[in-house]
Amino acid sequence: xxxxxxxxxxxxxxxxxxxxxxxxxxxxxxxxxxxxxxxxxxxxxxxxxxxxxxxxxxxxxxxxxxxxxxxxxxxxxxxxxxxxxxxxxxxxxxxxxxxxxxxxxxxxxxxxxxxxxxxxxxxxxxxxxxxxxxxxxxxxxxxxxxxxxxxxxxxxxxxxxxxxxxxxxxxxxxxxxxxxxxxxxxxxxxxxxxxxxxxxxxxxxxxxxxxxxxxxxxxxxxxxxxxxxxxxxxxxxxxxxxxxxxxxxxxxxxxxxxxxxxxxxxxxxxxxxxxxxxxxxxxxxxxxxxxxxxxxxxxxxxxxxxxxxxxxxxxxxxxxxxxxxxxxxxxxxxxxxxxxxxxxxxxxxxxxxxxxxxxxxxxxxxxxxxxxxxxxxxxxxxxxxxxxxxxxxxxxxxxxxxxxxxxxxxxxxxxxxxxxxxxxxxxxxxxxxxxxxxxxxxxxxxxxxxxxxxxxxxxxxxxxxxxxxxxxxxxxxxxxxxxxxxxxxxxxxxxxxxxxxxxxxxxxxxxxxxxxxxxxxxxxxxxxxxxxxxxxxxxxxxxxxxxxxxxxxxxxxxxxxxxxxxxxxxxxxxxxxxxxxxxxxxxxxxxxxxxxxxxxxxxxxxxxxxxxxxxxxxxxxxxxxxxxxxxxxxxxxxxxxxxxxxxxxxxxxxxxxxxxxxxxxxxxxxxxxxxxxxxxxxxxxxxxxxxxxxxxxxxxxxxxxxxxxxxxxxxxxxxxxxxxxxxxxxxxxxxxxxxxxxxxxxxxxxxxxxxxxxxxxxxxxxxxxxxxxxxxxxxxxxxxxxxxxxxxxxxxxxxxxxxxxxxxxxxxxxxxxxxxxxxxxxxxxxxxxxxxxxxxxxxxxxxxxxxxxxxxxxxxxxxxxxxxxxxxxxxxxxxxxx
RNA sequence: GGGCGAUUAGCUCAGCUGGCAGAGCAUCUCGUUUACACCGAGGGGGUCGGGGGUUCGAAUCCCUCAUCGCCCACCA
Numbered sequence: 001x002x003x004x005x006x007x008x009x010x011x012x013x014x015x016x017x018x019x020x021x022x023x024x025x026x027x028x029x030x031x032x033x034x035x036x037x038x039x040x041x042x043x044x045x046x047x048x049x050x051x052x053x054x055x056x057x058x059x060x061x062x063x064x065x066x067x068x069x070x071x072x073x074x075x076x077x078x079x080x081x082x083x084x085x086x087x088x089x090x091x092x093x094x095x096x097x098x099x100x101x102x103x104x105x106x107x108x109x110x111x112x113x114x115x116x117x118x119x120x121x122x123x124x125x126x127x128x129x130x131x132x133x134x135x136x137x138x139x140x141x142x143x144x145x146x147x148x149x150x151x152x153x154x155x156x157x158x159x160x161x162x163x164x165x166x167x168x169x170x171x172x173x174x175x176x177x178x179x180x181x182x183x184x185x186x187x188x189x190x191x192x193x194x195x196x197x198x199x200x201x202x203x204x205x206x207x208x209x210x211x212x213x214x215x216x217x218x219x220x221x222x223x224x225x226x227x228x229x230x231x232x233x234x235x236x237x238x239x240x241x242x243x244x245x246x247x248x249x250x251x252x253x254x255x256x257x258x259x260x261x262x263x264x265x266x267x268x269x270x271x272x273x274x275x276x277x278x279x280x281x282x283x284x285x286x287x288x289x290x291x292x293x294x295x296x297x298x299x300x301x302x303x304x305x306x307x308x309x310x311x312x313x314x315x316x317x318x319x320x321x322x323x324x325x326x327x328x329x330x331x332x333x334x335x336x337x338x339x340x341x342x343x344x345x346x347x348x349x350x351x352x353x354x355x356x357x358x359x360x361x362x363x364x365x366x367x368x369x370x371x372x373x374x375x376x377x378x379x380x381x382x383x384x385x386x387x388x389x390x391x392x393x394x395x396x397x398x399x400x401x402x403x404x405x406x407x408x409x410x411x412x413x414x415x416x417x418x419x420x421x422x423x424x425x426x427x428x429x430x431x432x433x434x435x436x437x438x439x440x441x442x443x444x445x446x447x448x449x450x451x452x453x454x455x456x457x458x459x460x461x462x463x464x465x466x467x468x469x470x471x472x473x474x475x476x477x478x479x480x481x482x483x484x485x486x487x488x489x490x491x492x493x494x495x496x497x498x499x500x501x502x503x504x505x506x507x508x509x510x511x512x513x514x515x516x517x518x519x520x521x522x523x524x525x526x527x528x529x530x531x532x533x534x535x536x537x538x539x540x541x542x543x544x545x546x547x548x549x550x551x552x553x554x555x556x557x558x559x560x561x562x563x564x565x566x567x568x569x570x571x572x573x574x575x576x577x578x579x580x581x582x583x584x585x586x587x588x589x590x591x592x593x594x595x596x597x598x599x600x601x602x603x604x605x606x607x608x609x610x611x612x613x614x615x616x617x618x619x620x621x622x623x624x625x626x627x628x629x630x631x632x633x634x635x636x637x638x639x640x641x642x643x644x645x646x647x648x649x650x651x652x653x654x655x656x657x658x659x660x661x662x663x664x665x666x667x668x669x670x671x672x673x674x675x676x677x678x679x680x681x682x683x684x685x686x687x688x689x690x691x692x693x694x695x696x697x698x699x700x701x702x703x704x705x706x707x708x709x710x711x712x713x714x715x716x717x718x719x720x721x722x723x724x725x726x727x728x729x730x731x732x733x734x735x736x737x738x739x740x741x742x743x744x745x746x747x748x749x750x751x752x753x754x755x756x757x758x759x760x761x762x763x764x765x766x767x768x769x770x771x772x773x774x775x776x777x778x779x780x781x782x783x784x785x786x787x788x789x790x791x792x793x794x795x796x797x798x799x800x801x802x803x804x805x806x807x808x809x810x811x812x813x814x815x816x817x818x819x820x821x822x823x824x825x826x827x828x829x830x831x832x833x834x835x836x837x838x839x840x841x842x843x844x845x846x847x848x849x850x851x852x853x854x855x856x857x858x859x860x861x862x863x864x865x866x867x868x869x870x871x872x873x874x875x876x877x878x879x880x881x882x
Numbered sequence: 883g884g885g886c887g888a889u890u891a892g893c894u895c896a897g898c899u900g901g902c903a904g905a906g907c908a909u910c911u912c913g914u915u916u917a918c919a920c921c922g923a924g925g926g927g928g929u930c931g932g933g934g935g936u937u938c939g940a941a942u943c944c945c946u947c948a949u950c951g952c953c954c955a956c957c958a
Binding site: 005190197214215216217218229261262263266267268270271272273278279280281283338340341386387389390393394397489490520528557558560562563564566567568570571573574575576577578579580581583584585586587588589590591592632634635638641642649650653738741742743744745746748749750751752779782833836837840843844845846847848849850851854857858861865 | 884885886887888893894895896898901902905906907908911912913915916917918920921922923924925937938939951952953954955956957958
C-alpha cells in the first residue's frame with residue numbers, strides 16, 4: 001500500500017541504495033548493447049554541490065536514464081578534478097588562519113596537507129551527487145591525480161614536446177604577484193574600474209622648456225619606460241620623432257618613435273612605452289628595438305632597476321610616491337577621471353601584473369586546426385547551434401596556451417634540467433637520466449622542473465584518460481568517442497575546446513558527437529551565483545524541503561535553450577505539488593483495484609474512454625521521446641505535466657469513477673487494467689526527470705518481481721493506439737462539460753445544486769454523445785436531462801457546447817438582463833473573429849497565394865465559429881422572446 | 883571596439899519551418915461530491931519594447947532605434 005503522503009527523504013535514500021546495490025548504474029561492456037557515453041565534467045574534488053552542478057548533472061542524468069531505458073549500454077563516467085589553483089587557495093587560506101604560509105611548510109608538507117584536505121572533504125561532492133539521484137557508474141570513478149591519469153598527462157606532455165607543440169619561451173605573461181604564479185589569458189577577468197589618467201611632461205632633450213606630454217593610467221610604470229611612441233602621421237609630434245626625451249625621476253634618455261599603435265585621438269597622442277610591463281608596449285618595443293627593463297620583482301615590488309628611493313615599494317605605494325615627486329617637480333600637466341579595464345585573476349581576485357618570465361607553452365593554434373575542421377564538418381555539433389560561432393571565434397584567434405603554473409598541487413611537469421640548463425623531457429626520471437647520460441657521456445645531476453601543469457591540461461584528456469589511455473583498453477575502444485557532452489557555456493574555451501584538440505590529436509577522433517550547452521543558473525537579479533557574491537541558493541536545501549524529484553523537474557522544465565535560468569522557489573513548490581499529484585493518483589488507482597494485467601493490450605479496449613486515453617498516452621509518449629531526443633527537457637516536462645495532471649487526473653479518472661464503482665464487471669476490469677497501464681506508461685516516461693517517486697510508484701504497481709523501473713524498457717507505443725473517433729467524441733464531451741461548468745460558475749449556481757437541462761440546436765453527433773454520456777453530465781456538470789416542461793425559455797441559462805446548446809433551468813434566480821448581456825458579449829467576440837476570417841477568405845490575394853491546406857483550415861474554422869455564432873444567436877433570441 | 887542574447891499577462895518564462903497569443907506562480911469568485919486543500923470548478927488580466935519593411939497574412943522573417951544582460955578585445 002502506498003502511504004497517505006509521499007515522503008521524499010525516506011524513499012530517495014532507499015531507492016538510491018537499491019539501484020546501486022543492483023548494479024543498475026554500471027556500464028555493461030560485455031553486453032551486446034550499443035554503447036551510450038556521457039563523460040561527467042569532473043567537479044572540484046573538494047567542492048560541494050551548487051545550483052550549477054544541480055542543473056548540469058540533472059540534465060546528464062536525464063539523458064543517461066533515458067538512453068539506458070531505450071536499451072543502450074549507458075556509461076556515465078564520473079570523477080573529480082584536483083582543481084590546482086582553486087584547491088591551493090582553499091588550503092592556503094586554511095593555513096593563513098593559523099598564521100602559516102605554504103613556503104613555511106615546504107612543498108612536500110604542503111602537498112601532504114592538501115591530500116589531507118582531500119581525504120577530509122573529498123567525498124562530499126560525490127555524496128551530494130548521489131542525493132541528486134545521479135546514476136553514474138561510481139565503480140569507475142576517476143580523479144585527475146590518479147596514477148593512470150597522471151601517466152596519461154606525462155605521455156601527452158612528452159609527445160607534444162617531441163612534436164614541437166610544447167616549448168619553453170620567455171614572454172610577457174599574466175602574473176599573480178600574491179599567489180606567485182602565472183595564469184593563462186582565459187583566467188584573467190577584466191573589471192571595469194574608475195581610475196585616473198595622468199598627463200605627464202617628459203622634457204625634450206636639448207630643448208629646455210619643451211615637453212612631450214604623455215598620458216598614463218599607471219604612472220609607476222614610467223620607471224621602466226624605454227621610449228615614447230607617437231603616430232607617424234601625427235603632425236603635432238612629427239618633428240620629435242627620432243629625438244630623445246628625458247625620463248623624469250630616472251634621468252634616462254629615451255627615444256621618441258613613430259608607431260601606428262599610438263592613437264592621436266587618445267590621451268595626448270603620445271604614449272609612454274614600458275616593454276617589460278605591458279603587452280602592447282612589449283610589441284612596440286620589439287618593433288623599435290627598445291630596451292626591456294623589468295622593474296618589478298615577483299611580489300610586484302620595485303626592484304633595483306629603479307632609483308634607490310623607490311626600491312622595495314609595493315606597486316601602489318610606488319604610484320603615490322611617483323605622483324608626489326612629479327607633482328613637486330611641476331611635471332603633471334593635468335589629471336582626468338578615466339574608466340579603465342583592470343585585469344584580475346578570476347580565482348584569487350588579485351590584480352594581474354604583466355611580467356616577463358620563462359614558461360611552458362602549448363602551440364594551441366596548431367592543435368586548433370583539426371578541432372575547427374571537426375566542428376565545421378559537423379563531426380561534433382553544438383546544441384544550440386549558436387555556440388559554434390563562439391567556438392570558432394575563439395579558436396580561429398587562439399593564442400599560445402601557457403600551461404605551466406608556479407604551484408605545488410598538480411601534475412609536476414616531467415622535465416629535468418642538466419647542470420648546464422639543458423632540458424630533458426621524459427615520462428620518468430630514469431628515462432630522463434638515461435638521456436642525460438647519453439648526452440653528457442656519463443651520469444649527470446638533474447633537477448626536476450618545479451612547475452606544475454594548468455589544471456585544464458589534465459581535464460582536457462578526460463574523455464580518454466578515464467578509459468585507461470595510454471593503454472589500449474577495451475573500454476577505450478568501446479566508449480570513445482562519447483555521445484554527448486553536457487556543460488555550461490562558461491567553460492567552452494577552458495574545457496570543451498581543449499578536449500576537442502587533445503582528443504583529435506591523440507585519438508584521431510572527436511571526443512563527443514554532440515555538445516549540449518545549457519544555461520547558467522543565476523540568482524534573482526540575473527547575477528552569476530558565487531561564494532564571493534553570497535547569492536547562492538543551495539540545491540540540497542531545496543531537496544530537503546521539496547524533494548529531489550521536484551528540484552530535478554524544475555531544472556528540466558526551466559532549461560529552455562538559449563536562456564539563463566532565474567530560479568524561483570515557487571516553481572519548485574509547484575512541481576513538488578505535481579509529484580504529490582502523481583502520488584495521489586497512484587494511491588487512488590491502487591485503492592480502486594487497478595492492477596497491471598500481464599499481457600494487457602490497450603488496443604483490445606471496447607470502451608470509448610479507454611480507447612481515448614490510450615491514444616492520448618501514445619501521443620504523450622511520442623512527444624516526450626522527441627523532446628528528449630532533441631534535448632528539449634522543458635518540453636518533455638510540460639508534456640508530462642499536462643498529460644498526467646490535465647488529461648489523466650482531471651478527466652480520465654473522473655470519467656471512469658462510475659465504471660470502477662459500477663456493476664458491469666467487464667467494463668470495470670477493462671478500466672482497471674487500463675488505468676494501471678496508463679500509470680505504468682507515465683511513470684516510465686517520467687522516470688528520467690523524477691526517478692525516485694516513479695520508481696516507488698512502479699514497484700507498488702508492478703510488484704518487486706517485475707524488476708526496477710530504472711532498467712525497464714522505454715515505452716514504444718504503436719501510433720494505431722490513437723483512435724480519431726474516440727478522441728473527437730471525448731474532446732467534444734469535455735467541451736460540453738466545460739461550457740456548462742463555466743456558465744454555472746459565472747452565475748454562481750451552487751456547485752451542489754442539481755440542475756435540469758434541456759438540449760437545443762443539437763446536431764446528430766451531439767445528440768448521440770449526450771445520450772451515451774448522460775451519466776457524465778450528471779456527475780461532472782451536475783445536470784440532469786428531462787423533458788423540458790414547456791418550451792418557454794423562461795428561467796433558462798444557455799451554455800454553448802460542441803454542437804449543442806444546453807439550457808439550464810434554474811428557476812427564478814436568473815437575471816434575464818444580465819444573461820442577455822453575457823450572451824451579447826460572447827456573440828460580439830465571435831463576430832469579431834468571424835469578421836477577420838471573412839476579410840481573409842474574401843481576399844483574392846489570400847485565396848490565390850496561401851497554401852491550399854491553410855485555406856481549407858481557415859474555411860473549417862469559419863464554419864465552426866459560424867455554427868457557434870448561430871447557436872449563440874438562437875439562444876439570445878429565445879431570451880428576447882420572453 | 884567587435885560578437886551574442888533578451889524585451890510577450892502582476893512575476894518567471896514557453897511560443898519550432900509565418901496562419902486562433904499560452905503555461906506555472908500570483909490574484910479574484912465559488913466549493914468538506916470518500917485519490918489529492920501540496921485539492922477541485924471557474925474568472926479577470928496582453929497594442930507581443932518603439933518605428934519602418936517584406937508578405938494575402940508577422941509575436942514569429944528583414945532593417946532600424948531604445949533599454950537590459952553576457953562574452954571577447956591591447957586602446958595609453
